[in-house]
Amino acid sequence: MEPGTARIAVDLLGGDDAPAVVVDGALRAMRADPDLHLLLVGPTEAAGELIGALDPEQRARVAVRPVDASVGMGDHPVAARADSTVRAAVHAVREGSADALVSAGSTGATVTAVALGLGRWPDVRRPALVATLPAVDGPVVLLDVGGSLEPRPATLARHAALGVAYAAVTHGVAAPRVGLLSVGTEAGKGDRARRLADSALAATALPSGGRYVGLVEGYDVSLGTRADVVVTDGFTGNVLLKAIEGAYAMAGGPPASGGAPRAAALLGVAGTVVVCHGAARGDDLASGIALAAHLWRRRAADQVRALLNGADAGDRADHTDRTTDTEVRTS
Amino acid sequence: MEPGTARIAVDLLGGDDAPAVVVDGALRAMRADPDLHLLLVGPTEAAGELIGALDPEQRARVAVRPVDASVGMGDHPVAARADSTVRAAVHAVREGSADALVSAGSTGATVTAVALGLGRWPDVRRPALVATLPAVDGPVVLLDVGGSLEPRPATLARHAALGVAYAAVTHGVAAPRVGLLSVGTEAGKGDRARRLADSALAATALPSGGRYVGLVEGYDVSLGTRADVVVTDGFTGNVLLKAIEGAYAMAGGPPASGGAPRAAALLGVAGTVVVCHGAARGDDLASGIALAAHLWRRRAADQVRALLNGADAGDRADHTDRTTDTEVRTS
Structure with a gap:
């Protein structure tokens, strides 16, 4: 405590x-x-x-x-x-x-x-519900788990940044790896929403040294081997979390590291x-x-907010460099 | 054997x-x-x-x-x-x-x-991949698990009929209960695709005494208390099945009744x-x-096909009665 x-x-x-x-x-x-x-x-x-x-x-x-x-x-x-x-x-x-x-x-x-x-934070169109699952190599941060059922690709990209900052602030994960949940790991796997989101995530500036590792699968939410942060729409995240909870009940109880959480933080x-x-x-x-x-x-909310502002400033600085505009805006 | x-x-x-x-x-x-x-x-x-x-x-x-x-x-x-x-x-x-x-x-x-x-069978626009999970009260038939990532409501309704026939033929389930996977059980819960599918499923004639029980949640796939057949899009079904498999691995192994299957039947x-x-x-x-x-x-495929034809004939007979047309078409 x-x-x-x-x-x-x-x-x-x-x-x-x-x-x-x-x-x-x-x-x-x-x-x-x-x-x-x-x-x-x-x-x-x-x-x-x-x-x-x-x-x-x-x-x-x-x-x-x-x-x-x-x-x-x-x-x-x-x-x-x-x-x-x-x-x-x-x-x-x-x-x-x-x-x-x-x-x-x-x-x-x-x-x-x-x-x-x-x-809301001005740059977060849709707040995200964030759940943390204990996994083999440490916690997996899953978002969204029910706040935004049909997010646009830009929202998923924003949620990736939120999830990275949350993993760093709340769980002390250094340089969090972010995956986009899909039906396979090869590029192009998934439905149209996933293909659009894959490009959006690849182009997103992430705080805390976070990096996008591409598509991950259902196993990765429960096992956590490929990613520390898994991004998905709120519909899939919600049914997934409950299916994992049900599986632990079927298996005679959750693992020693802990079960599927029934409480989620609202970020953004x-x-x-x-x-x-x-x-x-x-x-x-x-x-x-x-x-x-x-x-x-x-003060997790304030820290997440500060990390997001920093990443955005870096992102804008990058753009500024590319466009040879020397002004670096800060928020 | x-x-x-x-x-x-x-x-x-x-x-x-x-x-x-x-x-x-x-x-x-x-x-x-x-x-x-x-x-x-x-x-x-x-x-x-x-x-x-x-x-x-x-x-x-x-x-x-x-x-x-x-x-x-x-x-x-x-x-x-x-x-x-x-x-x-x-x-x-x-x-x-x-x-x-x-x-x-x-x-x-x-x-x-x-x-x-x-x-394909002429009345099945999109074949379904069907997986059976052992659950508390018997098997749960989950479909689709990856064949059709973005099905229309009519496809989900067709898959419900396929799943019911499959549960009856392959697992001997009498009067199978069918649920539509969503984020809550109250009517109206879920995204737009789910709300449209809910109406389509409620209006579908099901074989083998099957009945639609409405929305079910992630738990119901692993525990099987609410439904014998769970219908969802292939994206959600695929990630769900893999998340359950990962959860069993985390929990030290699948339950005695068996784990998440890694083989699926292609129906339709x-x-x-x-x-x-x-x-x-x-x-x-x-x-x-x-x-x-x-x-x-x-001869599961033939039996499923025959049950589907029977339900469709009954469905058409119902329509015929309502329209006072006395001809009953059979296929």
């Missing part, structure tokens, strides 16, 4: 089995991390249930932001309620009452609320945000809260 | 490590199955190496169709050579010298050679064809040959 206070806003109504699993997960997270503070966003009854299970020292690390469960009720009362809590959690981060937020609610609603409330937005699987259990929520605290303590 | 002679044409030059792994696989298959006959298609030296390792009884079950390795050599000599052996294997099946064929060569080249040489063509992974090893080739023999002994 890294030291340092981390104040995490938790969406009590996010997730299929909310608020029970969120209360359970928050309780586990509080007990595991003595520097963790939680801002519970949602109905006071659910917050009260959690607080009742804490000792006095722990209680001093919990605050409540009540959100009336009846707010926004209409034709789709549950969705409206979940949406109102994630928006309140975003508001808490924006006003500085929390350092980061965690939700197991609808990914789409969370991404929208975060993009509107905290803002001005804040620290973790999205948990809608079917998350208590331990998934706890690991999502721990991930948010870890990212905040490392 | 089911009884009955099965004569399998084997492409000696298909696969990244051909002909060595093909010779190895053919040898294993011959030793495991006393009713197996092989037609070795390729260079005589490779065939001779295999024959030299057999006893006299086994030798009597092997024939050779020499294909000069220099045929078609040009700018891309290796590809041209592999292509010439798979075309010769197709020819052997067409003329009745073999009952089925197995190749670990390029999937695209094999599908093309088979479609041209043996023909007028013949029995098995395609092995390009990176196939000897045991993968042996299991591909065993699968081809099994499918032939069950």
Whole structure:
């Protein structure tokens, strides 16, 4: 556990089995991390249930932001309620009452609320959901795992840069290798989207000494032998992550290095945000809260942003050299 | 082992490590199955190496169709050579010298050679590669796993019918449940292709009492709790299958029920064809040959075809009823 206070806003109504699993997960997270503070966003009854299970020292690390469960009720009362809590959690981060937020609610609603409330980075059109899988030779960073189902080639190239910076900042990977997921490793393998993306990735300036190694296959996500960062569309990334989780369940449990994660970091937005699987259990929520605290303590979002700016400046400098324009713009 | 002679044409030059792994696989298959006959298609030296390792009884079950390795050599000599052996294997099946064929060569080249040489079924626009994964409650039939990377909704609906018939014929599944792979189970989840396919599948007449159960997720491919047949595009199916294989390797080995297959049946063509992974090893080739023999002994292709015709006749009868046209067309 890294030291340092981390104040995490938790969406009590996010997730299929909310608020029970969120209360359970928050309780586990509080007990595991003595520097963790939680801002519970949602109905006071659910917050009260959690607080009742804490000792006095722990209680001093919990605050409540009540959100009336009846707010926004209409034709789709549950969705409206979940949406109102994630928006309140975003508001808490924006006003500085929390350092980061965690939700197991609808990914789409969370991404929208975060993009509107905290803002996207100006050069990231589509934020990416990033999952880290333990593999043979270290972690594999997989993105996107559900944020952007039909990305354009330029978005995949941007996600490659995000993934490289994230691997360097969060996992300490030096000169990360980036692969584009496809059905074979020879150039030209894959559908039209992959062929376009292959060219876009090859032409992208990557931070942290990252380099594009070309096409990789499904094995490479679970084994990690060819790449440290695997880029794909959110549809494929999402079904892949769940298939790996299912395979570990079939095989009698995940490997000693760890299983498929059920919490993902949202990158490309001005804040620290973790999205948990809608079917998350208590331990998934706890690991999502721990991930948010870890990212905040490392100031991962700020560091990723800085690395991206540096790579872009280098990229622009390269272009400048080629066009004999001596002005080097910085952002 | 089911009884009955099965004569399998084997492409000696298909696969990244051909002909060595093909010779190895053919040898294993011959030793495991006393009713197996092989037609070795390729260079005589490779065939001779295999024959030299057999006893006299086994030798009597092997024939050779020499294909000069220099045929078609040009700018891309290796590809041209592999292509010439798979075309010769197709020819052997067409003329009745073999009952089925197995190749670990390029999937695209094999599908093309088979479609041209043996023909597609008239109502199957795109043949499907079908893989069977052992799961908790029995086998899961996954298709397509690499034949058709960007299928139209109508193709996915056709593949659903193929998968249902295959599950019934090959695995004895009664009233197979079919799911469409997506990022969630609620209606509307997924990209545009999935939303269109969901409607197409819901409107499709399925053979063997099959029924469409809607969207399923990545877990369902490895665990099999929601569906017996999972339909997806060949891109997603291919990366998924390989990710599951990698996960089993990470977990220390596949479950007792078996791992992810490295051989797939090609359905929708007028013949029995098995395609092995390009990176196939000897045991993968042996299991591909065993699968081809099994499918032939069950006359699986003919049975699947008959079930499809029956479902289509029923479908047309339904339409006829609705339009008050009393003529029931049969095919």
